Amino acid sequence: MKNLLLAAAVVFYAGYASPVIAQKAETPKFISNTEGIKEYSLSNGMKVLLIPDASQSNAVINIVYNVGSKNEGYGEKGMAHLLEHMLFKSTKKLGDIKKMLSDKGGNANGTTWYDRTNYYEVFPSNEENLKWFLAMEADRMVNATILQTDLDKEFSVVRNEFEIGENNPGSVLQERIVSSAYLWHNYGNSTIGSKEDIERVKAPTLRKFYEKYYQPDNATLIVAGKFDEKKTLDYISEYFSTIPKPSRVIDPDYTLEPAQDGERFVELKRSGDSKVIGALYHTAPYADKDYAALDALAEILTADPSGYLYKAMIDSHKAAAVYAYQPLVRDASYMYFGLEVPADKDVKATENEFRAELDKVATIKYTQQDVDRAKAKILKQLENIKNNTIGFAINLTEIIGAGNYKLGFLYRDTVEKLTLADVQRVAEKYFRTNNRTIGVFIPAKDEVRVKNVEYSNEQIASLTKDYKGKALEKEAAPFEASIKNLKANLTEGKLSNGMKYGVIKKEIKGGKVLGSFRFPVSNAKDLSAKSDIGSLMAQVLKTGTKSHTKEQIQDMLDQWKSNVNFGYGGQTFFVNFSTYKESLPKVMDLIKEILTESTFPEAELAKTINEYNTYLESSLNDPQSIAFSEIERITENYPKESIYYTPSTKEQIESYKKVKREQLVDFYNKILGSNNGVGTIVGDVDTKAASTLLEGTFAKWNSKSKYEYIKPELFATKKQDKEYLTPDKENGAAVGKISFSMDRKSPDYPALVIANEMLGSGGFLTARIPTRLREKEGISYGAGSFVNVPIDNNVASWSWYAFFNPTKKDAVNKALKEEVNKAVKDGFTEEEFKSNLTSWLNSRKTGLGNDNTLMGLVNSQLQYGQSLDEYDALEAKVSALKVSQVNDVLRKYISEDKLTSVFAGDFNKK
Template sequence: MRNLLLSSILCCSFATLSSVHAQKTEVPKYIKNVEGVKEYSLNNGLKVLLIPDASQSNMVVNIVYNVGSRNEGYGEKGMAHLLEHMLFKSTKNLGDIKKMLSDKGGSANGTTWFDRTNYYEVFPSTDDNLKWSIEMEADRMINATILQTDLDKEFSVVRNEFEIGENNPDGVLQERVLSTAYLWHNYGNSTIGSKEDIERVKANTLRVFYQKYYQPDNSTLIIAGKFDEKKALQYVGQYFGTIPKPKRVLDKTYTIEPAQDGEKFVELNRAGDSKNIGALYHTAAYVDKDYAAIDALGEILTADPSGYLYKSLVETQKVSSIYYWQPTTRDASFMYFGVAVPNDKDVKATKDLVRAELDKIASTKYTDEDVSRAKSKIIKQIENVKNNTISFAINLTEIIGAGDYRLGFLYRDAVENLTKEDIQRVAERYFKSNNRTVGVFIPSKDEQRVKPTEYTDEQLLAFTKDYKGKALEKETAPFEASIKNLKQNFAEGKLTNGAKYGLIKKEIKGGKVQASFKFPVSNEKDLAGKTDTGSILAQLLKTGTKTKTKEQISDRLDQLKSSLYFNYSGQTLVINVNTYKESFKEVMEILGDLLVNSTFPQNELTKTINEYNTYLESSLNDPQSIAFIEVSKQTENYPKESIFYTSTVQEQIDAYKKIKQSEIVDFYNNILGGNNGLGTVVGDLDAKTTEQILENTFGKWNSKSKYELAQPTFFETKKLDKDFITPDKENAVAIGKISFKMNLKNPDYPAFVMANEILGSGGFLTARIPMRLREKEGISYGAGSFIDIPVTNDAAYWLYYAFLNPTKKNAVEVAAKEEIAKALKDGFTAEELKSNLVSWINERKTRLGNDVTLMALTNTYLQYGIPLDDYDALETKVKALKVEEVNAALKKYLSLEKMTSVYAGDFNKK
């Protein structure tokens, strides 16, 4: 299942606040507990959901408003999304939201969709963070300033975001298919909105929309993770309880889409490098019992390798890939099939082939095995989300938008109870050609048309009001997010072949177990010219062994609610495992089988290369791809055979076409091996049992090629400004790179980290570069900087980036270079260092509450011997920094005279 959210995503971090309103506190009323989701309410209509999880060291506060593009009227297209941006500006009581978010650290986001808008913050679990976030969300619910001056600057930011989406052929086609499929309902409109409406709306008009929908009776507040429940309810009552229930009554949306009366077709002709086909069927609302069956049918049709459409279209190489998508919606939804077509195929002829296969959906006889396979996959996905409390709380956004948080449990129950008769019924009801948008109108008689089922709010309530859910799960044990606690719960060992491993003893919700393994292999000489072979091999490792077919492997992993991910880059194979305590042994046995018995069928190799190249073809003239590739090519001078060489998109396509099965097998037999490997497992596992499982999996898996760590070469950058023209592309990219010599042990490293934070990387869009380009001038949707400082060599670099409208190229270039020059000339202030230090420390603490970070730290220790205590040691060094040291480090390593700048876009646009 592919979930394409055409929404605004703001990658954020956050703020500290001390102001407290001295107001009478209302005690939220307890309603019920559904499978660990504790529901409360306030008199003003606010719904509150508490989802405690002591095993987390972070918490999330997520507020969901039941307003999205579905609620927009004439001249209001994109207003919900634009308002989402504006609520990150300021409030009457608290002031600058982005500044506060920046100071607080952590991560935050705001998104808009068909039926809802949400804002959330993830941060370390403290009472101050809890109190601040609740107060902030309450304040911006009713006190956002929505100034015309802010709106004037935000127009171009949103327009730039719109333009970025316009560069995606598949996404643009999907929008056009949607708008053609829907005659009246707003699901046919892009959430990001009409460029014209966005540019013309005034602050006063936007404020009316805000005051109507951003109210407690139209919202749900979710607090999840590790937090004090009593204090959370106190703060909710204190800050939200004082907001009066609005006197206005929200009108019900009553537009329903009429039954489609014939197949429709839309043809999109515009610049691009890939061929795509889209097909849409009107389906059912999330509350409808048919929704789960339609979802399962989507899996049955498109899953790799068992899907009926996958076998008939991808397996036969008529298309390179196919996916389906059915959004979680309040009203009758839709299923969209996206098909990628290789450039050497006739897209119109392929369209007819695809339609012919789609026509078979209703008449196909589905089996119990089909249903079992789909159920296993979907339930695995549901369990994975449910057992990651932070993700679960954020994921509830979509379900609340669809009507009620309990619908998610009802959906799960419906999936668990599916039968082949359910699949057959929905296939026959919904998947008719006259309910499809891809073709042309064909008149015919006696059509049995598909009419959507409408659900009133009262009917929806009837589905959920008495739902109690399954038995509550046992609460997980707390796990403090600190290096001290990590060390206390970390055990390490070595396998017989020399591979190192670590076990972090940690109870995760649902008995979940995660693992990350890295296997460095071979040497530069033996790997010369083989990087692409290794990359494709990693994608083929689940396509069959001597004892199991691809389908059997996929089915069993789904039944175990487990996943295996492989990736090869440079000289390292990375394996990530996501499973559960009771399944860990079997999943590792499956992994062991893949590592020593894989067969790499020729048809799978052909399909994989086909799929990869079709994707790459879509990037041939993509400004972002070109910019990042070209900045590497302009600053490095590796031979083509080197594992460090950066290929162009066309070179990558050509290289993949040349890969032979014999080369894959040779790499597998002679290069891969685990004797220099390392990895970390996180979960509530027995150390001795875990060691034996790892020994059985990796202990005898050895490489025949001698391992030597390959080191990149330092290439000094030079002053260069180079344009790359990408005709008829709506968006452009600017990148500047400066290389220098530094590694993690360099005494200047702590100071340079903070210099980068202040200049381009830190805070919630409050570092100097994003503040100038986005916030002050509104000429870039996204801008910032990052550093790459290696562990074992000195080939380091600093890089800034900006996404922009091509017509703003000169303005962005001037502004970015002026900010860098100003920092180099005048330096940073002590106040800047102080505020960025707070947000940097908080952001690191937030990351430490993530299991992925814990595994990365222990794996770095296992691979390079870097003590875990260095994480805290860096913080100690940074805290002791003086602003003069930060300024000195910046001037020592950065120089505009050494910056290579690359610009990619259609700069001929006027």
């Protein structure tokens, strides 16, 4: 969903200066500058972090409260998460918060976890936006209304969110394992909570929780991206320093999970198509040095292709996928392993084999290469996060929840210093059978038990107090988010084989360089019945070349802090990379090597098919998968050999099983090539040097198959509702579609875009469809609409979707049809049009702050000849519309008589 801006709301709020009880304002006190994070504090206890980045065109405000599901008491399970939802309702000063957030544009959200709750907004950087969002967050910190009438509607939405999670066997199994592993500590409770508690909690109880924890002395405010630091501090002083420090004291948590005294076992039996095994070990808090060593060990054990568990379970085809992760939390954490088992495997036998492999973890003699490889991957991830300022500011949420933002730097420093001895030590310390939850209880004597580590606030303060961090990096230059500026910094060219390219000169934090390439290939005859071959070919592509193994390729990318990804769909082969300026030549050489020397190992193809089909088997009875797949099958009538044919899940599974290595090699050698392709690089790179690199990489890589564009066909939709039963699934899904003829040159296109915004796509869940289904009736967690109008053909469509409790199917269907018919009959109002226009324009401004958006626009210009000026031209056309024109276009294309809908769920539930 996009979030939108309403001009009237800005006018309403412009004079709002003091959100709470007036008291003398104070200037935030400067504390430190740690690697570009400027820390301040207020006397009311609130912490402030400023992370300026002039190269951004957007800014983000993220406020973190040190409260999560860990703080919930008896009968309160899910209260922290429910309260998060309620803070999007209204305040005493502002009124409808969700509507104003929707009106304001950008991206806004809130999340809850074990130790923290956060609320963030990403928006186009300007003083008005900055001032409004800061004032709004200060207001809802202490002035949320938390009305019982709002709660009565919202609890069913949260319950619906709960039910969506209940459809996933892997998620439910993990929840059961975690709850069995923790007897006393609240990490054993799911953050989504108990459905019974969610349904029964009353507004006064929720308010007590809110008034205790939503206070300045329990909050950290982060402002990052492009902003004026002095004005920001002035606004923080004006809005937040006037909030008094509460008289109540939040006592430190003192519950410590006792050492586990034997292996525990959980068996879950319920509807589903997946076979999943999970295992959990108690570990250390994020503040402890063992946490980093354990993260490295997880990578050593599960990495594809070098991991010990990966080799034992995946290379042997005993399982389809294995993964591990360690939650980033304040108190003693855990490491969770997940194993996905193919349908044709005995889950009990696989469980015993997995347990046997886990038993070896403490005794394996790890190597220095293992440690170096894991460190390289982790440090690459940390570097990439740090150099995405907006994402970095949001990512700090978890670290603040764990005790202090500086712990993130200490973690990185610990990773850099990790030794082989550290990894060996934690493997021996934590990977004991009596510290594991997977199976039955086994009596044993003389157990050496693992005691959880406890850190006090004073210890964390001591750890972080004098930490200075590394030297500050060079700041990236500003880059205005506009088409004019994009054109001014764009250089286009053509390689000797005809491939077109663009280079966007733009400094990205850390010297990062991104690339995105599209290669249209072949023709209908040569691609007949080869969609699955192309898809698998792209996935197996970087699993080995004549010069390097899969393991060596991954090691090189990790050392270079780079990523290279390949994909194939329809008639297009995709290549994308992320690297840094100094590694760009090496990455381009590697891409060339992969594109011209790949060997497609038989074993890797088998593993990929196994992984794909295991995933597909898990979705055989999934309502969402069925709904979105079947709507295409019902509304389109392509032959099976067409690139546009949508197979059923069972057909897809059988098709993958039949693919042979020789088919991949043939596709690779005959179909792929760059001579009809386009690509864009963005970063602070020399244009001539980039041109030389592209020439050397792609100019001699040409397809042997003649390229001819395969046009899709237009199949008329009709009034039809079709049901698919998915027994014992807690949530249902619905998708509808209307097909029609239109391309983006159509004079009706601008009006249809804004009509869809008002009907179901725009706003923070306040467009007509989500407002009716979620806000007014509380019968859907997620609902909305979207349009698909292509550039290169005229096969267009409008679609709607909703996720709901299966017992609400008729209510969802009725509400959807009524909203569509009402819009068609009565039209939209002038007020709706103006407010959605403003917010739509702001959302597009936000989009221009994204590097992937910039590359996509340039690639479309190169591939389709669609001028960059069309971006601004569309905005001008939409802005010039009259609401009567929008209503006419809506009536022309949208009608219940043409609407085909699919409903999937357990509709026998009562």
